[in-house]
Amino acid sequence: MTGAIGSLLVVLAVLLGACSGAGRVRPSGSSPGGTVRLYTSVTQDTVDAVLSVFADAHPEIAVETFRAPTGELDARIASERRAGRVGGDVLWGTDPLSVQAYAADGLLARWTPDEAGAVPAAYRADRFWGTRILNMVIVAGEAVEPMPLDWSDLTAAAYAGRVAIPDPGFAGSAFGALGYFATSPAFGMTYYRDLEANGAVQVQAIPEVLTDVAEGAYAAGMTLDKVARDAIGQGSPVRLVWPASGAIAIYSPIAVFTDAGNPDAARVFANFVLGTAAQQAIAGTGWQPIRDDVTGGPPIDGPQVAPDWNALFQQQDRLLEEYRSIFGG
Amino acid sequence: MPEARGRWRFAGWLLLAGALVTLVAWPLLRLLLEGLDAGPGRLVDAVGAVGLAAVGNSLWTSALATLAAVGAGLGLALLTERGTGSARRWLRLAILVPLLVPDFVTAISWGRAYGPAGLTARLVGWDLPGLYGPAGIVLVLSVAAVPLAYLVIAAGIRVRAEPDLERAARASGATPFTAFRTVTLPLLAPVLVAAAGLVFVTSMNAFGTPAVLGRPAGFGTMTTRIYQDLAFSSADVAFLRVVGLALLLVVLGTAVVAVIDRATPSPERGGGPAGTPPTASSAPWPAMVIAWAGVALTVVLPLLALLLTALTRAVGLPPLPENLTLANFGRALDAAAIVGLRNSAVLATAAATIAVLLALLGTSLAGRRRRLLGTAVTLTFALPGSVLAVAVLLAFGATLRDTLAIILLAYLAKLWALGQRPLAAAADRVPGDLLRAARASGAGASATAWTIAIPLLAPVLAAGWLLVFVFALHEVTISALLYGPGTATLAVVILNLQQLGDPLVTSALAVILTALVAVASAALLILRRPGWSWVSLP
Numbered sequence: 025m026t027g028a029i030g031s032l033l034v035v036l037a038v039l040l041g042a043c044s045g046a047g048r049v050r051p052s053g054s055s056p057g058g059t060v061r062l063y064t065s066v067t068q069d070t071v072d073a074v075l076s077v078f079a080d081a082h083p084e085i086a087v088e089t090f091r092a093p094t095g096e097l098d099a100r101i102a103s104e105r106r107a108g109r110v111g112g113d114v115l116w117g118t119d120p121l122s123v124q125a126y127a128a129d130g131l132l133a134r135w136t137p138d139e140a141g142a143v144p145a146a147y148r149a150d151r152f153w154g155t156r157i158l159n160m161v162i163v164a165g166e167a168v169e170p171m172p173l174d175w176s177d178l179t180a181a182a183y184a185g186r187v188a189i190p191d192p193g194f195a196g197s198a199f200g201a202l203g204y205f206a207t208s209p210a211f212g213m214t215y216y217r218d219l220e221a222n223g224a225v226q227v228q229a230i231p232e233v234l235t236d237v238a239e240g241a242y243a244a245g246m247t248l249d250k251v252a253r254d255a256i257g258q259g260s261p262v263r264l265v266w267p268a269s270g271a272i273a274i275y276s277p278i279a280v281f282t283d284a285g286n287p288d289a290a291r292v293f294a295n296f297v298l299g300t301a302a303q304q305a306i307a308g309t310g311w312q313p314i315r316d317d318v319t320g321g322p323p324i325d326g327p328q329v330a331p332d333w334n335a336l337f338q339q340q341d342r343l344l345e346e347y348r349s350i351f352g353g
Numbered sequence: 354m355p356e357a358r359g360r361w362r363f364a365g366w367l368l369l370a371g372a373l374v375t376l377v378a379w380p381l382l383r384l385l386l387e388g389l390d391a392g393p394g395r396l397v398d399a400v401g402a403v404g405l406a407a408v409g410n411s412l413w414t415s416a417l418a419t420l421a422a423v424g425a426g427l428g429l430a431l432l433t434e435r436g437t438g439s440a441r442r443w444l445r446l447a448i449l450v451p452l453l454v455p456d457f458v459t460a461i462s463w464g465r466a467y468g469p470a471g472l473t474a475r476l477v478g479w480d481l482p483g484l485y486g487p488a489g490i491v492l493v494l495s496v497a498a499v500p501l502a503y504l505v506i507a508a509g510i511r512v513r514a515e516p517d518l519e520r521a522a523r524a525s526g527a528t529p530f531t532a533f534r535t536v537t538l539p540l541l542a543p544v545l546v547a548a549a550g551l552v553f554v555t556s557m558n559a560f561g562t563p564a565v566l567g568r569p570a571g572f573g574t575m576t577t578r579i580y581q582d583l584a585f586s587s588a589d590v591a592f593l594r595v596v597g598l599a600l601l602l603v604v605l606g607t608a609v610v611a612v613i614d615r616a617t618p619s620p621e622r623g624g625g626p627a628g629t630p631p632t633a634s635s636a637p638w639p640a641m642v643i644a645w646a647g648v649a650l651t652v653v654l655p656l657l658a659l660l661l662t663a664l665t666r667a668v669g670l671p672p673l674p675e676n677l678t679l680a681n682f683g684r685a686l687d688a689a690a691i692v693g694l695r696n697s698a699v700l701a702t703a704a705a706t707i708a709v710l711l712a713l714l715g716t717s718l719a720g721r722r723r724r725l726l727g728t729a730v731t732l733t734f735a736l737p738g739s740v741l742a743v744a745v746l747l748a749f750g751a752t753l754r755d756t757l758a759i760i761l762l763a764y765l766a767k768l769w770a771l772g773q774r775p776l777a778a779a780a781d782r783v784p785g786d787l788l789r790a791a792r793a794s795g796a797g798a799s800a801t802a803w804t805i806a807i808p809l810l811a812p813v814l815a816a817g818w819l820l821v822f823v824f825a826l827h828e829v830t831i832s833a834l835l836y837g838p839g840t841a842t843l844a845v846v847i848l849n850l851q852q853l854g855d856p857l858v859t860s861a862l863a864v865i866l867t868a869l870v871a872v873a874s875a876a877l878l879i880l881r882r883p884g885w886s887w888v889s890l891p
Contacts, residue, residue: 061838072688090838091689092849099585106589111755111838228568232854238669239470258667259676 056288094196118196154275185223200274270329380744399593426502457561509544550613738830755837
């Protein structure tokens, strides 16, 4: 049995060593290296596309990703704060409202990207910078009659009980849309009350809305342009309706954590996402890049609207609470 | 030389004791201390109405699933064990198929088959009402548990039910039903209790099924509540509720195991004469038809629906030949899935290797201590993955949080028994003469082990390794609670995808995982064809 004991000792030591080695090598010298921990809620295809060009440009920096929907990412960061400190280096969120809440709590470092000028003023703050734009649009079943044309149509009797909306507590883009509707003079929270009164149903995620509409469980719903476009490209029996009054444009900001264990490499990564190579990769996945000097993005088929994000900051909790009082929870 | 051997033996002991403390004693103690620290008053407050509702939901769904699974298991066991023939052999294999499918994949596949936009809705315009909700949870829990109940009852019928007595009753004029009620059923009662206990504990511990089917209806059980509170909430009260529910699950689980233990007769009292071996007789065909229809509807059709979804070009299209594609498999294997696949493979390999080595070490211990070890590791196997995950997180979270190592520790705590039990049983059958002969011919302890014991035990070691590997490969309860950046397992990736609601990619990845599990299990079956009742009965 001695052989067994010996080999067991060796295997235990090697495996535990290999498994626990987070390998966060401190950068030495001038060029940052080591590992960057990316906390993100942006879609996996976007992360994949950017990481693949980043690996080519910066082989010295490894990126470890934790990707989860906004609600779950929020919970993770909150529990890490309780335990001591946030373990991430870079935060790449879906919508400005969720990310600004962290800035307000002092979790994000002040930082100016190398190419700050390339990010339009409406899509940035002093601690976080837009990386791409999501367009919240209407998706409807191919055979739906009449076809909805604008947001206000979804509260009409023709769609009673046949509309699905995503959960703002789960999906950051739905939270952004909530911010727009709540502060727009044309809609206000009354819009959600009317939706609810018309039998609209809250599901969880953006792709779930699309699936439910495509499979005929609902006639129409709120979803993102690229999600709808992808499904149509594959042959799904749905239509993308660009709302006449405008698609809601929501930007996905990137930021560096105050507590970043590897801040230099974190800034290299964040800078890179705003650079042309990463922006082209984002455009290639079908999302709208933040830089207007990058082409190849998706078609913008109508007007885009957005709330005054700065005016909405600090109101996140109130917004969600009011929404919950309508759609429960 | 003897001195050196003593040192090795001591080192082995130390290692084993260390593993036991690290994997089992310390985490559970840490959980208990956390509860004591909060105090019963605050724990009860924290569990509150939300927690109590979850406890109630767990209890009643598990109870119903137990009734259904034991009933079906009994019927099937009577059908396959009362007679021989190839029809029965095939049915026996078919009944065990659900063991090859991870439970959350079964739940997803039922959604694709019987859900509002599922296969039957498309084909005949019928969907199963209440699938997403408690009724669906009970159904899928039962389906997943039928093989367990069946294995226990079939084994019991082989050793306990005495066909001679039944024939005597029939000869004395009893109707088949009376003979069954007054002779067979009382003889099988302890076996049925054991099967019920096993199914009940398994259903209480289930996480994948309620996570997939309960969420859309807002229906939570104890395990999904723990997951919600740990992964989606940051409030202190939610964490206290996790501790409270985990402690409650320990108490409930231990109580049920104790009941089974008292109800099950010890082996000495058990085996009477096995009676006349069953004769070859043709199975009653209506029963066979019902059994096969059950297998087809509960297992085959859902898996077929899952596969069709994975092959469908776009969501919302009917699964007709012109709409089929392999593209979803390519889309499914994105960077996150590849990392998940790698993590699952690393974890399963490491867990299987270490568990088998620990079992080997444990088996070299003498008599009473070995039995004690067996009891300790079996106890942790009976504990829900959620509880072990919370306990391990409390014990090692400060240093190992978000590493694969912390997931590995919880896996080992859970799966050690799977390596230990079969090996311990087999070691008892290694002929002592052979060992003594080797030692007498001058072989040292190590040489004896490597030349005699290990070759004899090799098939069992391989089987134990595969068993742990298969379980770890599709484990989701523990990994969903413990994963962090870069350490999600394939099962966690699938569960997260499922929550996003894209059925095509989710199904494609679920098919890939199921195929991997099936391949590993097939290897296991080939290795352990005769007498594999311990496969699910550690």
